[in-house]
Amino acid sequence: MQELPAHPLAIWESFYVIVGSSAAALTGLQFIVVAFIADRREHISARTLSAFATPAIIHYSVVLFVAAALSAPWLRVTMVIAPLIAAGIFGIAFIGRVAYKMRSQSEYEPVLEDWAWHVALPLLSYGALFVAALLLKSQETLSLFVIAGASLLLMYIGIHAAWDTVTYIATDQDHLPRRPEPAASDRMSASS
Numbered sequence: 001m002q003e004l005p006a007h008p009l010a011i012w013e014s015f016y017v018i019v020g021s022s023a024a025a026l027t028g029l030q031f032i033v034v035a036f037i038a039d040r041r042e043h044i045s046a047r048t049l050s051a052f053a054t055p056a057i058i059h060y061s062v063v064l065f066v067a068a069a070l071s072a073p074w075l076r077v078t079m080v081i082a083p084l085i086a087a088g089i090f091g092i093a094f095i096g097r098v099a100y101k102m103r104s105q106s107e108y109e110p111v112l113e114d115w116a117w118h119v120a121l122p123l124l125s126y127g128a129l130f131v132a133a134l135l136l137k138s139q140e141t142l143s144l145f146v147i148a149g150a151s152l153l154l155m156y157i158g159i160h161a162a163w164d165t166v167t168y169i170a171t172d173q174d175h176l177p178r179r180p181e182p183a184a185s186d187r188m189s190a191s192s
Contacts, residue, residue, distance in 0.1 A: 012144060017067075019148075033162045069083045081137065084133035088130025098118055
């Protein structure tokens with residue numbers, strides 16, 4: 001009995017189960033990071049949060065989308081091209097928006113590392129995703145590896161963003177005024 005060749009996406013199943021699950025878990029952890037920031041909320045504007053914290057959620061969501069798209073039961077590999085192209089275009093446009101918000105917020109002066117991790121590397125990832133999707137029909141194996149690499153890079157970018165946010169808040173505590181503690185009489189009336 002002759003064995004049928006494996007579907008090209010089937011050999012990536014374990015990879016995308018791990019990557020997709022990790023992206024989903026990291027999305028939950030990013031919510032914890034934002035909750036950590038909430039204590040300092042009066043010092044961080046929505047524009048600054050959307051420039052530096054929101055992109056991690058978007059990157060994780062795109063990784064989860066790519067994992068789901070490549071794990072779907074497509075009849076042919078070429079059927080996944082359109083969703084991947086759409087994800088790449090979305091990501092490129094989103095990074096343009098992030099760059100604008102980074103420039104227009106006034107609470108923090110982005111340094112070279114910020115531009116690299118929040119603009120250049122994500123742009124590289126989304127651009128690679130887009131190009132790999134375009135070449136998927138003619139360069140299947142190479143394209144699938146590029147898509148996997150772009151997905152991993154987006155996860156690392158999200159992890160870096162979460163870590164950067166937490167360490168900025170934790171180490172900058174001496175420079176920002178803390179929320180005033182409620183007076184003892186207010187605490188006692190609240191507990192009664």
